Amino acid sequence: MNIWDIDVHTESIVKLLVAMLFGLFIGIDRQLKQKPLGIRTSMVISIASCLVTLVSIHAYDKFGGAEHPTMDPMRLAAQIVSGIGFLGAGVILRRGGDAISGLTSAALIWTASGIGIAVGAGFYVEAGYAVILLMFAVNLVPLLIKMIGPQVLNKHEISVQIIMEPGYQLTDVINRIEGPEVGMHKKAKVTGRTIRRIRIKDLEDGRQMIDMVLSCSDRDYATEVYNDVKKIEHVMSVEVEQL
Structure with a gap:
């Protein structure tokens, strides 16, 4: 060598x-x-x-x-x-x-x-x-x-799965989540939640499942989304996952 x-x-x-x-x-x-x-x-x-x-x-x-x-x-x-x-x-x-x-x-x-x-x-x-x-x-x-940066760049996605009682209008739930009033207090205007994807499925006993993906502000945590959706009437269970 x-x-x-x-x-x-x-x-x-x-x-x-x-x-x-x-x-x-x-x-x-x-x-x-x-x-x-x-x-x-x-x-x-x-x-x-x-x-x-x-x-x-x-x-x-x-x-x-x-x-x-x-x-x-x-x-x-x-x-x-x-x-x-x-x-x-x-x-x-x-x-x-x-x-x-x-x-x-x-x-x-x-x-x-x-x-x-x-x-x-x-x-x-x-x-x-x-x-x-x-x-x-x-x-x-x-x-x-x-x-x-602009607010549109500061967003994250949250997956929400909701089980509803039989006979309830699902449109009301969607409006409550995306509209100006969620859980009896105005938060949607602050968080800017929008529904990106939604899937609805019939379950046994007339119940219905709503599977959606929300686009939320970075300051809008998964726990806040869970608490707000849980307060909506006729919601039996809520499952939230931050993507």
Whole structure:
């Protein structure tokens, strides 16, 4: 083993450590928010992507040359980008209707692989800037939008399932939820609740089930929606889930 080989191995170890560190940053952010992408997963993705990139590059140095003019040093790295999409698809959840969660985590899985590829190719500074911009985009930008952005951008969805007594007009319930008066006090004008999706189903004994998705302000919590709907007359049970 000559001095050049030692330098190559040392540089590879440094690249793997940097990739692990950047993956750690992404994982900590997701772990603090209790999202599907955790610390171990993000570090494994970054390290593995960096390793495959290193293998691809050094394989070209070792086996390439005039005898292999068509050998592409980034061919293996290119396969990471497409292959990692299957892993990202595993964290995307469809909760019913058009309510989907996990898209940010899936995007960060793909991004963690990109950061590993960048570090493996030797673009330390670019990878570092990418991590900083990611943390800014995922954490600070939503806070700025919440503080100074328009109200239409500061909304979240709540799934509400209601069981009604037999013979009650369902239209009255819908108007009470979306109208100016909910639970005997005016709150809808403050919260700005709107029904995005609704499904009605007949149950046994003449009861009816209303399954809806409400678009609410960020200050309108699931507990408030539950209390308001529970106060509506002829409501037998209420189930609320924040999407």
